[in-house]
Each structure stands twice: as structure tokens, then as C-alpha cells.
Amino acid sequence: MGTRTGREVAAWLARHAPVAVLTGAGCSTASGIPDYRDREGRWKRPEPMRLQVFLSGPETRRRYWARSAAGWPRIAAARPNAAHRALAELERAGLVSTVVTQNVDGLHRRAGSRRLVELHGRLDRVRCLACGALESRARLQRRLLALNPAFAAAPAARVLPDGDAALAEELAAGFRVPGCRRCGGLLKPDVVFFGEAVPGAAAAAAQAAVEEAAGLLVVGSSLMVYSGFRLVRAAAARGLPVAILNLGRTRGDALAGARWEADCVATLTAAAARLGAAVPA
Known part of the structure; x- marks a missing residue:
């Protein structure tokens, strides 16, 4: 499953690059940081x-x-896992334009992502x-x-x-x-505490990342928080291809042209390798 899904994600990235990537808590669970919601989006x-x-x-x-x-x-x-490192390598390869993360753990920054919007702070x-x-x-x-x-x-x-x-x-x-x-x-x-407004500069940077990209890939987010979901809505409204890689349903499923229910670490590692962006151990 991981290999097949990785192949499909790689093909989607190659077809639509450069893409913005929106990540959520599911991207960091392999680093030992728990997530918020179950597969149905409940707390x-x-x-x-x-x-x-x-x-x-x-x-x-x-x-x-x-x-x-x-x-x-x-x-x-906590240390960056292979999903964080894969996204950093895909950015270096020119396939990912910007990572917008809802996470506050700093792991994308430590993995080497350079064009990074930390939507909910640090x-x-x-x-x-x-x-x-x-x-x-x-x-x-x-x-x-x-x-x-x-x-x-x-x-x-x-x-x-x-x-x-x-x-x-x-x-x-x-x-x-x-x-x-x-x-x-x-x-x-x-x-940004739950229910608190995202700072204007971060919201504007995230919106610009979507507008400048050729597609949007969501990784490890249920999109139940509106600050992330609004970016998916904005991408869809612009006619950009949207894809979602997440374990469980998301609020944005109806807006996605591609949807994979799979582990993001195995999938992104396999996709990056197929695209010549091997993830360092």
C-alpha cells in the first residue's frame, strides 16, 4: 500500500508542481507528539x-x-521524522514551493524547510x-x-x-x-490558542503561498480548524488541484481531486525517492 500510494503521490506532485503543502498534527505523530483528533475528526x-x-x-x-x-x-x-525531511527535500528539488504548517513544534524548520509559514506560531x-x-x-x-x-x-x-x-x-x-x-x-x-485569531501577517503569508502555487497538498490534517480549511477553500476557488494525504476523513474531502488514506511518513518517503529527492536517514 505504501509503495503504491507513494507512486501515486509522486505522480500527482510531478504533474502539478510546484505545490504548496499544508501540514497538521498527523505529520508529527511519528516524532512522538500526539495528535488532537480521531479518524472521524472528533477530539x-x-x-x-x-x-x-x-x-x-x-x-x-x-x-x-x-x-x-x-x-x-x-x-x-522531539526530532523531525522522515515526513518532515521528505518535504524539505521536495522543496529543494523545486516540487514544493512553500510549507504552511498548523503545527507549533518547529519540526519543519529543524528538518530544513526554508519557505515555511508557521500559521499557529512557535x-x-x-x-x-x-x-x-x-x-x-x-x-x-x-x-x-x-x-x-x-x-x-x-x-x-x-x-x-x-x-x-x-x-x-x-x-x-x-x-x-x-x-x-x-x-x-x-x-x-x-x-495561537484554540479559538484565537491567526495573526494577520501569518494569514497573509499562507494565502500568498496558495496563490503562488500550482496546487495544494494537505498532509496529516483533518482540516477541522478553519485557518487550515480556508486555504483549501481558497485553492479550490482558484481552480487549483487539491490533494489530501491523511489517516481519516477531513473537512475538505469534497474539495479534493485526489485523496489517500495512508501513513504520511511512508508515503512521502516513497514519493520523494521516486522523484529523485531521497530522504536522508
């Missing part, structure tokens, strides 16, 4: 953090940052909501553990897709959260 885990909830009070933020402190080491240790940094100052998430982790030394010895927790972790309430009780190093303001991960 597999509690709904991710909403901005309104994050801003609702210090106790909510205390719980969030405690869970984030528990989950960050796993996210920081989990590897935090932003002050008062002055806008940025700080690396790794540096904040050191500050979190310095303020909460007992937390470093807490039992390993189940990591969730947004980089936080399932954590017992008693472990979050009394967790101390530092403020901005510059002004003491509230810190927020530099990502």
Missing part, C-alpha cells in the same frame, strides 16, 4: 487551551504553566502580553524550575499535543509563574 483529548480561559485568572495560568513545565522536555527532545518561545518581548521557551523552563525546584522530581506525565501534559491538580497547586524579564507582564506561549 481524542480535552479541548486545547483557549485564550479567554488563559486570561481568566492567575489560577488558570498557574495550572497551564505547571502542565507546560511537565510537557516541554518531551517537545524539546512553541519554542514565549511573548509578553504587555510589552511584546520574546523569550525562548528553554530559558523560561529554567526559570520555572528554579522557582519550583520540587517540580523537577515530579513523575513523568502524559504529553498532550499543545506541548503541555496531563497533570494531577495537586501537583499544580502552589506552582509559581514568573513574569516578563523586561516588564514583569504576563507571559503567553507564542502560539
Whole structure:
């Protein structure tokens, strides 16, 4: 199946290149980062953090940052898998024009994708909501553990897709959260929380990527989040060929001229090899 699907994806890419690629959580599961939804597009885990909830009070933020402190080491240790590397090689070969990702894990960047739009931001940094100052998430982790030394010895927790972790309430009780190093303001991960608007610059860059491409390939996304689905709608409205590679149904299936329900790692690796863009081990 993987070989046949890889052959079909390779043929589609060769026919329609250069294409924009829109990726979702399914692209990173082989790197050990869980996805959000099942094959029917339903939530597999509690709904991710909403901005309104994050801003609702210090106790909510205390719980969030405690869970984030528990989950960050796993996210920081994640490495790009062969799907990320295949897309970077296909870009170098001129077959992929831009990767637009809904993921916040930074794995496309680390795999070598150069024309990259991180639609929902970056989990590897935090932003002050008062002055806008940025700080690396790794540096904040050191500050979190310095303020909460007992937390470093807490039992390993189940990591969730947004980089936080399932954590017992008693472990979050009394967790101390530092403020901005510059002004003491509230810190927020530099990502788009669920229900939050995508920043205008990122939305415009993603739209431009679709408009400049000759086709759109969706990889590992159910397209249940509108910021991704709108790009598929925009491509279809322009008459561009749309293809979807995903395990499970997606919101954009009716707009796709080609659809493969297959593992994206095996499929993209096989497709890249057939197109002379072998994926480095």
C-alpha cells in the first residue's frame, strides 16, 4: 500500500508542481507528539487551551504553566521524522514551493524547510502580553524550575499535543509563574490558542503561498480548524488541484481531486525517492 500510494503521490506532485503543502498534527505523530483528533475528526483529548480561559485568572495560568513545565522536555527532545525531511527535500528539488504548517513544534524548520509559514506560531518561545518581548521557551523552563525546584522530581506525565501534559491538580497547586524579564507582564506561549485569531501577517503569508502555487497538498490534517480549511477553500476557488494525504476523513474531502488514506511518513518517503529527492536517514 505504501509503495503504491507513494507512486501515486509522486505522480500527482510531478504533474502539478510546484505545490504548496499544508501540514497538521498527523505529520508529527511519528516524532512522538500526539495528535488532537480521531479518524472521524472528533477530539481524542480535552479541548486545547483557549485564550479567554488563559486570561481568566492567575489560577488558570498557574495550572497551564505547571502542565507546560511537565510537557516541554518531551517537545524539546522531539526530532523531525522522515515526513518532515521528505518535504524539505521536495522543496529543494523545486516540487514544493512553500510549507504552511498548523503545527507549533518547529519540526519543519529543524528538518530544513526554508519557505515555511508557521500559521499557529512557535512553541519554542514565549511573548509578553504587555510589552511584546520574546523569550525562548528553554530559558523560561529554567526559570520555572528554579522557582519550583520540587517540580523537577515530579513523575513523568502524559504529553498532550499543545506541548503541555496531563497533570494531577495537586501537583499544580502552589506552582509559581514568573513574569516578563523586561516588564514583569504576563507571559503567553507564542502560539495561537484554540479559538484565537491567526495573526494577520501569518494569514497573509499562507494565502500568498496558495496563490503562488500550482496546487495544494494537505498532509496529516483533518482540516477541522478553519485557518487550515480556508486555504483549501481558497485553492479550490482558484481552480487549483487539491490533494489530501491523511489517516481519516477531513473537512475538505469534497474539495479534493485526489485523496489517500495512508501513513504520511511512508508515503512521502516513497514519493520523494521516486522523484529523485531521497530522504536522508
